[in-house]
Amino acid sequence: MTYKxxxxxxxxxxxxxxxxxxxAFIVTPIIxxxxxxxxxxxxxxxxxxxxxxSSNYKDAWKDEYFWQALKATFGYVILMVPGLIITALGMGLxxxxxxxxxxxxRALLFxxxxxxxxxxxxxxxxxxxxxxxxxxxxxxxxxxNPAPWLSDxxxxxxxxxxxxxxxxxxxxxxxxxxxxxxxxxxxxxAALLDGAKGPALLSRITLPLLRPVLLFVVVTNTIAxxxxxxxxxxxxxxxxELSTRGIVQYIYETAFNNYRLGxxxxxxxxxxxxxxxxxxxxxxxxxxxxS
Amino acid sequence: xxxxxxxxxxxxxxxxxxxxxSPIILMILTSxxxxxxxxxxxxxxxxxxxxxxxxxLLGWSEEAPFGRWLLNSFFISTSVTxxxxxxxxxxxxxxxxxxVPGGNFMLGVIVASMMVPGQLFLVPLYLMLSRLxxxxxxxxxxxxxxxxxxxxxxxxxFMRAIPEAIEEAALIDGCTPFGLYLNVTLPLCAPAxxxxxxxxxxxxxxxxxxxxxxxxxVRNYTLPVGIALYQSSYYTExxxxxxxxxxxxxxxxxxxxxxxxxxxxxxxxxxxxx
Numbered sequence: 264m265t266y267k268x269x270x271x272x273x274x275x276x277x278x279x280x281x282x283x284x285x286x287a288f289i290v291t292p293i294i295x296x297x298x299x300x301x302x303x304x305x306x307x308x309x310x311x312x313x314x315x316x317s318s319n320y321k322d323a324w325k326d327e328y329f330w331q332a333l334k335a336t337f338g339y340v341i342l343m344v345p346g347l348i349i350t351a352l353g354m355g356l357x358x359x360x361x362x363x364x365x366x367x368x369r370a371l372l373f374x375x376x377x378x379x380x381x382x383x384x385x386x387x388x389x390x391x392x393x394x395x396x397x398x399x400x401x402x403x404x405x406x407x408n409p410a411p412w413l414s415d416x417x418x419x420x421x422x423x424x425x426x427x428x429x430x431x432x433x434x435x436x437x438x439x440x441x442x443x444x445x446x447x448x449x450x451x452x453a454a455l456l457d458g459a460k461g462p463a464l465l466s467r468i469t470l471p472l473l474r475p476v477l478l479f480v481v482v483t484n485t486i487a488x489x490x491x492x493x494x495x496x497x498x499x500x501x502x503x504e505l506s507t508r509g510i511v512q513y514i515y516e517t518a519f520n521n522y523r524l525g526x527x528x529x530x531x532x533x534x535x536x537x538x539x540x541x542x543x544x545x546x547x548x549x550x551x552x553x554s
Numbered sequence: 555x556x557x558x559x560x561x562x563x564x565x566x567x568x569x570x571x572x573x574x575x576s577p578i579i580l581m582i583l584t585s586x587x588x589x590x591x592x593x594x595x596x597x598x599x600x601x602x603x604x605x606x607x608x609x610x611l612l613g614w615s616e617e618a619p620f621g622r623w624l625l626n627s628f629f630i631s632t633s634v635t636x637x638x639x640x641x642x643x644x645x646x647x648x649x650x651x652x653x654v655p656g657g658n659f660m661l662g663v664i665v666a667s668m669m670v671p672g673q674l675f676l677v678p679l680y681l682m683l684s685r686l687x688x689x690x691x692x693x694x695x696x697x698x699x700x701x702x703x704x705x706x707x708x709x710x711x712f713m714r715a716i717p718e719a720i721e722e723a724a725l726i727d728g729c730t731p732f733g734l735y736l737n738v739t740l741p742l743c744a745p746a747x748x749x750x751x752x753x754x755x756x757x758x759x760x761x762x763x764x765x766x767x768x769x770x771x772v773r774n775y776t777l778p779v780g781i782a783l784y785q786s787s788y789y790t791e792x793x794x795x796x797x798x799x800x801x802x803x804x805x806x807x808x809x810x811x812x813x814x815x816x817x818x819x820x821x822x823x824x825x826x827x828x
Contacts, residue, residue, distance in 0.1 A: 266725070273731035274652035281645035281706060282660075288679070288701035289667050295678035357567045362560060364568065370814055371571040373821070374578065377806045379760045381782035382799040386581050388785075389792050395593050397580075429574065434821055441822030490671050493762050497782060511673050511763075518677045519767055531674045538671060 299528035306522035319529035329530065331505055332513035333537075335420070339495070339509060340488040342424040347484055348477065351432055355439030356469075369440065373433035380430075384497025387426040388413075391498065413499050416506045423494050423507060430494075435480050442476035443469070482545050489538045510534050578803075585797040592793045607797035619773055620798060623780035628805075630692050630776060631758040634699045638754045639747055642705030647735050649706070650713040651721065661710055664703040676767060683768060694768040695776070699758060705750050712746040713739060749820045752813050759806060777802045 303315045323329045354372060358365050375383070390397045391412035399409035412422045446469070454468050470477075492511040495501060501508025510530070518527030584592055585607055587600040611620045649657035679698060680689075688694040716739065724738050740747065765776040775783070781798040810817060 270652055270731055274648045274654035277644040277648035278654050281641040284701040288698040292675045292678035296674055357563055360563045361567055368567050368571040371575050377810050378803055379778045380762050381778035382802055385785050385795050385799050386577055437821045490673055524677050528677045535674055
């Protein structure tokens with residue numbers, strides 16, 4: 264065998280394990296999911312499987328729980344994404360301005376992000392608990408009224424967002440800080456020489472230069488926000504009155520508590536479509552305003 | 555003036571870092587308190603230190619086999635990490651260094667597949683795993699996890715940057731393709747392999763939805779799902795659940811301390827390349 268032949272044989276051999284796994288666990292599930300979404304598939308009655316065309320999709324369109332879940336998901340995204348970007352920008356700028364100890368602050372801000380969502384949920388459930396919770400204990404000590412952190416519709420989603428901010432702020436701040444550090448110092452020096460002051464420096468120089476990274480964090484966090492599951496599931500189980508039950512939790516319950524796999528698959532594709540549309544719109548919008 | 559501002563900023567940022575750390579510090583301190591003191595805290599630091607919570611947890615109880623969950627998590631995360639690093643590096647080596655026909659097209663497909671959200675795989679995977687009789691076994695969490703595209707993508711970027719001259723020199727010395735992979739390419743990729751390994755381990759350790767859906771019996775849970783479900787049935791015993799949280803977090807904090815630089819640096823670079 265020549266070296267060339269040996270190389271081609273080796274190339275195939277090296278690719279095979281991953282390629283098989285990719286075919287089995289990425290390609291096949293996508294195909295299965297498309298097929299399932301046009302089937303009536305009830306796990307409790309496996310013999311009742313039949314083709315139903317687009318009726319799962321039509322059902323979701325008419326399902327008030329689907330809309331409610333969508334509303335809860337939007338509620339999370341609308342609070343979380345701007346809240347996260349603004350606070351992370353503040354933290355990034357703050358860290359960038361530090362002469363000493365920047366790396367320590369960076370590591371400490373990021374540490375909560377290493378925690379598991381279950382641990383985060385347990386910890387914050389203790390903080391938020393109405394009777395035994397730490398927050399209400401502190402409020403009572405200060406002579407204030409305890410707050411219904413998780414049991415009131417108006418409070419529950421903001422409470423979930425507060426926990427999520429604590430959990431994910433560090434990672435996003437680090438990405439923004441890294442982008443800030445890439446901006447050449449000369450640009451600021453030139454602007455200062457021209458008499459630029461703090462706010463103008465921020466709005467005219469820093470923010471425009473940060474556009475690409477801001478685009479990246481807005482799009483990735485919106486995508487992640489639409490898929491939120493663990494935080495509301497652990498803190499409120501979707502309550503009170505389903506006001507915090509997001510779309511992924513509804514899919515989870517449809518498929519694995521009620522065993523309606525076809526309906527669950529169809530709703531997954533609808534969520535995928537919503538995410539794709541949002542990501543594309545944000546991308547083209549922010550892209551255009553960059554150039 | 556500028557100096558004063560700098561000091562104020564540094565002070566404020568240190569305060570923020572402390573504020574962000576305080577829930578974790580509180581969690582650790584409170585896990586050493588007796589239950590009465592947890593519910594009525596007169597100070598953050600325990601008055602009566604106790605390890606009773608930890609003793610109870612590490613004693614192998616039926617309803618909460620904590621040690622078993624810890625072993626499950628270790629076994630699953632370690633297996634996933636090893637397999638992902640081996641499979642991904644082999645595939646990336648085949649695509650970039652051995653130039654397998656159609657390799658670049660395949661890489662494109664792999665990257666495109668990364669855009670499909672994870673929750674979409676839940677229902678079809680459940681069905682497939684139930685056909686394979688893998689539900690409620692570690693295989694359900696290990697084998698499908700090797701298909702993720704991130705590792706192949708990242709390592710391909712890295713391996714492309716290796717100069718061909720190094721490879722040619724090895725070939726002149728009579729190196730086989732396998733020898734090239736093992737003795738030349740892998741050592742040169744060590745930092746990228748470490749980064750991939752850390753991210754894969756942390757991701758697998760923290761996976762919540764997967765084990766929640768695919769595992770059925772209490773003894774087969776991973777740690778996060780185990781403690782979350784345990785907590786929902788014994789939720790008022792905060793001292794106990796906080797102790798479980800501390801134990802579940804410790805391995806990750808050790809990983810973080812050991813590889814802090816690497817983790818933060820690779821986090822930093824994610825947003826810069828687009």
